Amino acid sequence: MINLCGLAVSNYYSKIKLVLLEKGIEFKEEIVIPSQDSALLKRSPLGKIPFIETEQGNLSESQVILEYLEEIYSEQPLYPADNYQRAKCRELIQHLELNIELNARRLYTESFFGGTVSVETKDQVKDLLERGLKGLARLAKFSPYIAGNSYTAADCVAWSHFFAVRLATQKIYGVDMVAEYLPGVNEYMLLIETRPCVQKVIADRAAAMTQFLNG
Numbered sequence: 001m002i003n004l005c006g007l008a009v010s011n012y013y014s015k016i017k018l019v020l021l022e023k024g025i026e027f028k029e030e031i032v033i034p035s036q037d038s039a040l041l042k043r044s045p046l047g048k049i050p051f052i053e054t055e056q057g058n059l060s061e062s063q064v065i066l067e068y069l070e071e072i073y074s075e076q077p078l079y080p081a082d083n084y085q086r087a088k089c090r091e092l093i094q095h096l097e098l099n100i101e102l103n104a105r106r107l108y109t110e111s112f113f114g115g116t117v118s119v120e121t122k123d124q125v126k127d128l129l130e131r132g133l134k135g136l137a138r139l140a141k142f143s144p145y146i147a148g149n150s151y152t153a154a155d156c157v158a159w160s161h162f163f164a165v166r167l168a169t170q171k172i173y174g175v176d177m178v179a180e181y182l183p184g185v186n187e188y189m190l191l192i193e194t195r196p197c198v199q200k201v202i203a204d205r206a207a208a209m210t211q212f213l214n215g
């Protein structure tokens with residue numbers, strides 16, 4: 001059985017948990033806090049989360065994990081069968097993570113953890129997010145799903161990251177930048193959140209957030 005390790009408050013953890021649920025893969029969860037502890041570094045090479053433990057060994061980096069799950073548990077595919085459409089799905093994922101979430105993450109210290117972010121960083125991130133979201137608007141279809149008429153891995157990724165990026169930009173800039181640059185994203189999020197697996201992730205994430213905030 002797969003052991004999913006990390007924290008349910010993490011959007012990358014949510015991404016993998018949602019994939020596991022949507023594919024009907026049996027798994028268990030273990031709360032693991034990222035650190036540089038030597039014991040953790042033996043399980044995750046940079047002490048990061050999420051990671052999974054399998055019968056063959058451990059895997060880190062969420063996109064590597066997603067691809068592994070897709071290949072090993074192919075009965076419920078989350079990528080299109082067509083080679084080009086599968087590549088377009090991966091293109092969306094890479095754009096979401098490299099050009100949007102990676103930049104927004106620089107705001108999370110102040111948005112979620114009570115720290116502070118410099119004005120210079122906020123201005124720089126805002127410019128990068130504007131560019132990234134404009135680019136995503138050229139790729140995203142929302143018809144009704146982000147890659148077209150079928151629910152795919154890109155939706156698991158988009159939903160998980162949009163949640164964090166929207167909250168962060170609202171907190172820092174007073175505006176939901178995702179909704180500002182992606183017309184139709186509100187309806188899209190509501191559609192995704194009708195899925196039972198997504199509702200499970202939402203409930204577990206809320207419970208974990210309450211526990212996290214209360215110490």
